[in-house]
Amino acid sequence: MREKSGSGRIELDKTDLAILKILQLDNKTPQRRIAEAVHLSAPAVQRRIKRMEETGVIAGNAALIDPAKVGRAITLFVEVQMESERAEMFDDAKRLFSSVPEVQQCYYVTGDVDFILIVVVRTMAEYEVLTRRLFFENPNVKRFRTLVCMDRIKAGLTVPLG
Amino acid sequence: MREKSGSGRIELDKTDLAILKILQLDNKTPQRRIAEAVHLSAPAVQRRIKRMEETGVIAGNAALIDPAKVGRAITLFVEVQMESERAEMFDDAKRLFSSVPEVQQCYYVTGDVDFILIVVVRTMAEYEVLTRRLFFENPNVKRFRTLVCMDRIKAGLTVPLG
DNA sequence: GGTGAAAATACTACCTG
């Protein structure tokens, strides 16, 4: 394998991208159907998929769940600003945010904001408990701003390819 | 089927949630293995999965792709504030943002910000072209703020269950 | 990368409580 993890770029040809495009929409698509779409045999497709999984291009295979349907109706965006910029403090924050299941996505960003969190909860009461634990009781957090999601226009989990 | 789409909540028992938890991590897990995990037979699991797909609890099945590995190294968060709050203008904005492949996720939020966009591009030059088209040349956009993602701590596409 | 056979898996019909 060329590169198991790491952030380096992997060489992908047009066929690989075409396969990814299909798998991104529906990874249950039979290799047979993918094969005829990209003018290849099923095993050839299979080998390419395997390689992309090994190199980390395909990071995982997941069923996409509608949060509202499982009673997790509330999505929140939280911009977090930290007190200092010490590396150690960031590691702590990363570990903390990662460990919370309600924190669906967490990004470290530039600018006056340090972290952006996408949080999914059942109720606002649940979120308030969370804010206490993550922000108010966290001395490293200077400030945080919450934006409440009213509508998910595009649920995006797909990466634009090509 | 109880409810094909719509945002109503679906009745799910402990077993359904256990199945979802597994499929969210890896939807290629054989029904046989899921079955023994939840103490059921494979066809029973199969029927439950089918029902959850029909009711929209499972919205889709996707391969998760690492943007960096396909040359889409740059993730940006854009907060967009609109000029007015007319419904028609929002519909236009939704359509516009949805139609752009680089806009991976788009949410309508409350507060002084109206939309949050998560944009994935290859280069900053590509983003600049996009900003012109989406924001500068769009009279409905009052203001926008871009936050550049430095690190994706948690790539979250999973919904906390239970 | 293709071919063909083998193994694993998903699906269906039918039966049972």
Add this chain to the structure above:
DNA sequence: CAGGTAGTATTTTCACC
């Protein structure tokens, strides 16, 4: 109506070219 069983069809996977 939900689950189990057994058989069938599909799909994945492997050896070989």
